[in-house]
Amino acid sequence: MSLLVLEGLSKQFGGLAAVNNCNLCIEAGEIHALIGPNGAGKTTLINLIAGMLPPSRGQLRFQGENITHLPAHQRVHRGLARTFQITNLFKNYTVRTNLELAVQARAGSSFRFWQPVAREKHLTEAALAVAEQVGLAGRFERVVGQLSHGEQRQLEVGLALASRPRLLLLDEPMAGLGAEESERMVALIAQLAQHHTILLVEHDMGAVFRLARRISVLVYGQVIASGSPAEIRANPEVHKAYLGDEGGAK
Ligand SMILES: Nc1ncnc2c1ncn2[C@@H]1O[C@H](COP(=O)(O)OP(=O)(O)OP(=O)(O)O)[C@@H](O)[C@H]1O
Numbered sequence: 001m002s003l004l005v006l007e008g009l010s011k012q013f014g015g016l017a018a019v020n021n022c023n024l025c026i027e028a029g030e031i032h033a034l035i036g037p038n039g040a041g042k043t044t045l046i047n048l049i050a051g052m053l054p055p056s057r058g059q060l061r062f063q064g065e066n067i068t069h070l071p072a073h074q075r076v077h078r079g080l081a082r083t084f085q086i087t088n089l090f091k092n093y094t095v096r097t098n099l100e101l102a103v104q105a106r107a108g109s110s111f112r113f114w115q116p117v118a119r120e121k122h123l124t125e126a127a128l129a130v131a132e133q134v135g136l137a138g139r140f141e142r143v144v145g146q147l148s149h150g151e152q153r154q155l156e157v158g159l160a161l162a163s164r165p166r167l168l169l170l171d172e173p174m175a176g177l178g179a180e181e182s183e184r185m186v187a188l189i190a191q192l193a194q195h196h197t198i199l200l201v202e203h204d205m206g207a208v209f210r211l212a213r214r215i216s217v218l219v220y221g222q223v224i225a226s227g228s229p230a231e232i233r234a235n236p237e238v239h240k241a242y243l244g245d246e247g248g249a250k
Pocket residue numbers: 013016018036037038039040041042043044045
């Protein structure tokens with residue numbers, strides 16, 4: 001069974017169909033990349049999946065359940081988590097505090113059963129485990145504003161991981177990163193994919209073609225192709241609409 005299924009999903013902004021009758025299946029265990037030109041509707045689609053926008057038409061099913069009308073926080077509890085293009089971090093606080101807050105948000109009221117001292121220890125351990133997952137254990141006590149841009153993006157992924165998602169929605173995790181930082185992010189995503197299903201929106205075609213098991217191409221809000229990297233690379237319609245002579249499609 002597919003982990004996430006979109007059926008005829010559409011989002012209209014006035015006269016503009018930002019997402020137009022999208023049908024898409026995300027299979028458990030895969031990295032599925034969503035690519036397309038600027039303004040194609042990728043972020044709108046992520047917002048529809050995460051529950052930040054209501055669809056104009058269509059349906060979303062997650063693990064078999066119809067989640068079309070569930071609010072965002074309930075989707076998080078069911079195992080859907082996202083990162084943002086623009087970072088969403090508390091920059092004046094440490095990595096530790098940012099992650100502890102994210103872990104606490106996941107655990108919710110279950111934390112009140114712990115005694116204060118045990119609660120704090122539990123929270124710190126859980127936050128440190130996430131920091132280790134995203135390669136930031138050595139920066140645990142560092143104020144976020146002092147981290148490099150690449151490290152901040154790693155922390156952004158950590159905040160999403162703190163909710164223990166089954167499906168991670170990564171919205172342009174490579175944006176603004178230098179070559180070395182991008183390499184680190186690619187390695188991180190590959191490692192996370194061992195235990196998570198990932199929907200990756202990304203403009204860095206080199207990274208997309210290295211990481212994805214399947215790729216879907218969105219143009220003017222419509223999925224014009226979906227397939228393996230080899231199938232997408234060989235698709236003339238995709239070349240015409242998007243890839244052109246992009247180096248990453250080699
Ligand atoms: N809240 C909104 N109100 C009106 N129009 C919007 C809104 N959000 C997005 N749009 C429009 O919908 C279309 C799709 O935008 P979206 O940001 O989803 O594209 P994208 O593929 O993520 O682009 P990029 O790659 O540049 O991030 C664009 O024409 C955009 O201007």
